[in-house]
Amino acid sequence: MTPAQSRLVAAARDAFGPRAAVTDPDLIEPWLHDWRGRFHGAAPAILQPASTAEVSRLVALAREEGVALVPQGGNSSMVGGATPPSDGSALILSLRRMNGVRAISAADNLAVAEAGVILSDLHEAAATVGRRFPLTLGARGTATIGGLCSTNAGGTQVLRFGTMRSLVAGVEAVLPNGAVHDGLAALKKDNRGYDLDQLLIGAEGTLGIITAASLRLFPAIAARAVGWLGLDSPEQALRVLRRLEADTEAIESFEILPAGSLAAALAYLPDARAPLAGQHRWHVLVEAVSTTAQGEGPSALLERLLESMLAEGLIKDAAIAASEAQAEALWQLRDALSAAERAQGPAAQHDISVPVAAMPRFMLEAAAACEARFPGTHASGFGHLGDGNIHFHVRAAPGMSAGQWYRELAPEVSRFVHDLVVAAGGSISAEHGIGQMKRAELERLAAPGDLAALRAIKAAFDPHELLNPGKLVTLAPAGATI
Amino acid sequence: MTPAQSRLVAAARDAFGPRAAVTDPDLIEPWLHDWRGRFHGAAPAILQPASTAEVSRLVALAREEGVALVPQGGNSSMVGGATPPSDGSALILSLRRMNGVRAISAADNLAVAEAGVILSDLHEAAATVGRRFPLTLGARGTATIGGLCSTNAGGTQVLRFGTMRSLVAGVEAVLPNGAVHDGLAALKKDNRGYDLDQLLIGAEGTLGIITAASLRLFPAIAARAVGWLGLDSPEQALRVLRRLEADTEAIESFEILPAGSLAAALAYLPDARAPLAGQHRWHVLVEAVSTTAQGEGPSALLERLLESMLAEGLIKDAAIAASEAQAEALWQLRDALSAAERAQGPAAQHDISVPVAAMPRFMLEAAAACEARFPGTHASGFGHLGDGNIHFHVRAAPGMSAGQWYRELAPEVSRFVHDLVVAAGGSISAEHGIGQMKRAELERLAAPGDLAALRAIKAAFDPHELLNPGKLVTLAPAGATI
Numbered sequence: 001m002t003p004a005q006s007r008l009v010a011a012a013r014d015a016f017g018p019r020a021a022v023t024d025p026d027l028i029e030p031w032l033h034d035w036r037g038r039f040h041g042a043a044p045a046i047l048q049p050a051s052t053a054e055v056s057r058l059v060a061l062a063r064e065e066g067v068a069l070v071p072q073g074g075n076s077s078m079v080g081g082a083t084p085p086s087d088g089s090a091l092i093l094s095l096r097r098m099n100g101v102r103a104i105s106a107a108d109n110l111a112v113a114e115a116g117v118i119l120s121d122l123h124e125a126a127a128t129v130g131r132r133f134p135l136t137l138g139a140r141g142t143a144t145i146g147g148l149c150s151t152n153a154g155g156t157q158v159l160r161f162g163t164m165r166s167l168v169a170g171v172e173a174v175l176p177n178g179a180v181h182d183g184l185a186a187l188k189k190d191n192r193g194y195d196l197d198q199l200l201i202g203a204e205g206t207l208g209i210i211t212a213a214s215l216r217l218f219p220a221i222a223a224r225a226v227g228w229l230g231l232d233s234p235e236q237a238l239r240v241l242r243r244l245e246a247d248t249e250a251i252e253s254f255e256i257l258p259a260g261s262l263a264a265a266l267a268y269l270p271d272a273r274a275p276l277a278g279q280h281r282w283h284v285l286v287e288a289v290s291t292t293a294q295g296e297g298p299s300a301l302l303e304r305l306l307e308s309m310l311a312e313g314l315i316k317d318a319a320i321a322a323s324e325a326q327a328e329a330l331w332q333l334r335d336a337l338s339a340a341e342r343a344q345g346p347a348a349q350h351d352i353s354v355p356v357a358a359m360p361r362f363m364l365e366a367a368a369a370c371e372a373r374f375p376g377t378h379a380s381g382f383g384h385l386g387d388g389n390i391h392f393h394v395r396a397a398p399g400m401s402a403g404q405w406y407r408e409l410a411p412e413v414s415r416f417v418h419d420l421v422v423a424a425g426g427s428i429s430a431e432h433g434i435g436q437m438k439r440a441e442l443e444r445l446a447a448p449g450d451l452a453a454l455r456a457i458k459a460a461f462d463p464h465e466l467l468n469p470g471k472l473v474t475l476a477p478a479g480a481t482i
Numbered sequence: 483m484t485p486a487q488s489r490l491v492a493a494a495r496d497a498f499g500p501r502a503a504v505t506d507p508d509l510i511e512p513w514l515h516d517w518r519g520r521f522h523g524a525a526p527a528i529l530q531p532a533s534t535a536e537v538s539r540l541v542a543l544a545r546e547e548g549v550a551l552v553p554q555g556g557n558s559s560m561v562g563g564a565t566p567p568s569d570g571s572a573l574i575l576s577l578r579r580m581n582g583v584r585a586i587s588a589a590d591n592l593a594v595a596e597a598g599v600i601l602s603d604l605h606e607a608a609a610t611v612g613r614r615f616p617l618t619l620g621a622r623g624t625a626t627i628g629g630l631c632s633t634n635a636g637g638t639q640v641l642r643f644g645t646m647r648s649l650v651a652g653v654e655a656v657l658p659n660g661a662v663h664d665g666l667a668a669l670k671k672d673n674r675g676y677d678l679d680q681l682l683i684g685a686e687g688t689l690g691i692i693t694a695a696s697l698r699l700f701p702a703i704a705a706r707a708v709g710w711l712g713l714d715s716p717e718q719a720l721r722v723l724r725r726l727e728a729d730t731e732a733i734e735s736f737e738i739l740p741a742g743s744l745a746a747a748l749a750y751l752p753d754a755r756a757p758l759a760g761q762h763r764w765h766v767l768v769e770a771v772s773t774t775a776q777g778e779g780p781s782a783l784l785e786r787l788l789e790s791m792l793a794e795g796l797i798k799d800a801a802i803a804a805s806e807a808q809a810e811a812l813w814q815l816r817d818a819l820s821a822a823e824r825a826q827g828p829a830a831q832h833d834i835s836v837p838v839a840a841m842p843r844f845m846l847e848a849a850a851a852c853e854a855r856f857p858g859t860h861a862s863g864f865g866h867l868g869d870g871n872i873h874f875h876v877r878a879a880p881g882m883s884a885g886q887w888y889r890e891l892a893p894e895v896s897r898f899v900h901d902l903v904v905a906a907g908g909s910i911s912a913e914h915g916i917g918q919m920k921r922a923e924l925e926r927l928a929a930p931g932d933l934a935a936l937r938a939i940k941a942a943f944d945p946h947e948l949l950n951p952g953k954l955v956t957l958a959p960a961g962a963t964i
Contacts, residue, residue, distance in 0.1 A: 105839075107724065107839065108837070108838065108839050151673065152673050152677075154671050158670070158671065163671060165677070165680075166648075175931050175934075175935060177931065177934070179929070179930060179931020179932075179934065180929075180931060181929065181931055181932055181935070182929065185836075185837055185907040185908070186837055187835045187836070187837065187870060187907075187908065187909050187912070188640070188835065188838060188869045188870050188871065189636050189640065189645060189835045189866075189869050189870070189871045189909070189912040189913050190835060190909040190911070190912065191633065191634050191684055191909070191911045191912065191913055191914065191915045191916070192909055192910065192911050192916065192924055192928065193684070193685075193916055193924065193928075193936045193954050193955055194681060194684065194685055194689070194935075194936055194939050194954075195634075195647070195680055195681070195683070195684055196932060196935055196936075198647075198677055198680035198681070199676060199677070199680070199681055199939075201677070202673055202675070202676065202677055203675075203676055207676070219728075242589065246701075249731075353669045353670065353671045353672060354667075354669070355590070355667055355668055355669060356590065356670060357587075357589065357590050384671075387670045387671050388669060388670050388671065389670065389671045425667040425669075426667070426669060427669050427671070427672040427673070427674055428674065429672070429673045429674050430669070430671040430672065430673065431671050431673055432673065433673045434673070434674065434675055442674060442675065446674065446675075447661070447662075447663065447664065448661060449657050449659065449661020449662060449663055450661075450663055450678060452657075452659070452661065453657060453663070453676075453678055453943070454675045454676055454678075456942040456943060457676050457681075457939065457942055459942065460938040460939060460941065460942035461935070461938060472675050472676075473675055
């Protein structure tokens, strides 16, 4: 621990009690790595403020002392966004003690949740007032509101509700000088200059530390229907989605996967059964919901809408879950895809997006291009077709060691995939963010003007790189201007 | 014209032809004032690029020459946001020649419109493909896409569709160094760092010049119903809205006005008739729409939903327009409110928001507080109750001259109103922006940390204040940090 770090830790304990800082290495250790074990950092202490006022004071003190801070919630980043630098130069600033739901109102359809509130706890709090916070994802039992805001998280319900950016009415955040930005008032219209809430959402803690958020709630779900479709191509899948959307606003999820991914999930999950009897090249999980018990329920709706497409041959086969247990079983197949594919061998995974209309073709052409360029590999994508966002995996050729793959080939594969994405007008990070994993690729591929703008914003807020250093973007070389 | 300005004008004509710059004072004159005649500026020339490449070149040249530029579309700002400085130090950069709809797709529900496209022209273009761009406002025949994006415009359909920020999938903009930011790809998910699109939306041309936008389209309206309600209080009006929203997603507009505003509109509009027979203290215009011709139409829906509230006495009286002509007549009453109130005498007008739930009480208490503090004045608000946004007008005491009012009392009244708004956790600019009219008030009332952040962003992008100088925010005093 440097002398400056020691002074900061001592000041935290003096001001806010012994719980305000953890220095026991055994207690720190679990928070030094990302959950996939790809990034390993070091930190001599974890600061644990219990309130916005404490965060404000610690950030101001850290700036005075020149100590870098790595904000951390559930530590479920997919891109090493919450892992400290490996040289121990930064302290972790945990928001986990700030886990209060400050307010929740069914009448206003709003909740104010502190940064450390775990997503599944917010789901439960909303349910108790007959409401729903619609964003959800695999890590809902771990991910926190602060991290979800800071990474503009997506998940499986984006089709209808958008990403966090659409669901956050405003944030409270501590700016790099310790000042508190209070955007919690949840004004539906507010044009007082540049939108600081929107700037902080997705900034990965590099411009300020989000301490709470006002979140939009929606009517609770009365009924849902989960269907499974077999079809011939991603292009047909998108046509099915467009047909459904023309008839109803009830579609919340539309997840595509190829036959190989389904096979991997079936092999990975004990007791899992294939949803359809026959073989199909592509599969779709579709979910429709209803917020009232009246009228045609979502199962009947889905059945009616799918019928004509089955008759036309646009869909080859379809099944609708007959019970909540069956619906859960279908979702388990979807949720297992990442882990199931990892179990098949070393792979390079890419969280990418292109315009929705271009995605069906991109899925096929990118996979073919990868397999041609890297013989023996297997490439395929699955995920959020309706959002133009898939997780595109390239698996190592059989027999290649994990070490050789990750050291030698995977980075080259990823650059190749990212080049294809950029050529298609897409994004190399659809929902996971940049963190440390994609920083070099962002710097390689961003438009020079855009990169200069990102760096200028970072320099304006945090010129000494004390907030989440090494993540998202580094400062510009001296003399660069936007 | 300064030598630097002359060189810029000459370079524009050399490179892009005679139409690229206007120097005839008669042709410039109409663009030197805001439409309400409150702000008067001077400019020796108007630059008129015809493409993004031309804007890029002109912005780069202007930076080299140190010449300030005031971007201008329809010049319908409510806050002097497009009026040049009075000392002639800036040239106007008109986007009006860039008026092409580059692409429009019903399948993708997207249009790409250049900055100079007039809103009503976009409405028509969308209609030709069976789609609709939902944002609309009184100045739709004048306001341009670039200005609407740059001011994050609102209007009367925000209740369901949000402001421009929600409707813009991405923007193309020329950054202060001439680099082009291309965010037009309309990716539904894109987490490549700070969101430059969102930063440029609402930045009033002070960080870059928006040259085109990807805009979200929605299904065209098949039928609409416009109703007029008489009731006792804003609080009852909000209860009616909440009841409607619990039963349907069809409500697009919900505009409140007091009896006095209706009387002013009836006096102002020739041939206008009162929508209801009796007298009521408060009135509401409500619009419900349907995008299909099937099922219960919006008139029947509205009638059914209002019936029980009439029976309960929550609504005192209601009428639903029986024809499109009647519907238009109701909307004309609403659209005439600003002009009608101006015709009653000098007034101070405020575009303000507070949290929706707090608005009913705020409307009454702020009016009473104003009238008590400034004897003889008449204070009242009307507008977008469901957005928590009203236009709050304070009319001068009878007999006071316009000169005396605007010079002496109106600024004090506005500061008083803004203090009430801030105390209620609201915004002094809900939808009109800051421009030059509200800059001093923003600097007086913004949280110090927020103001420092706005200034730091401005300094990072435009350290010499060459883009729309004097609007939104000025640079920080030397040495200030965020």
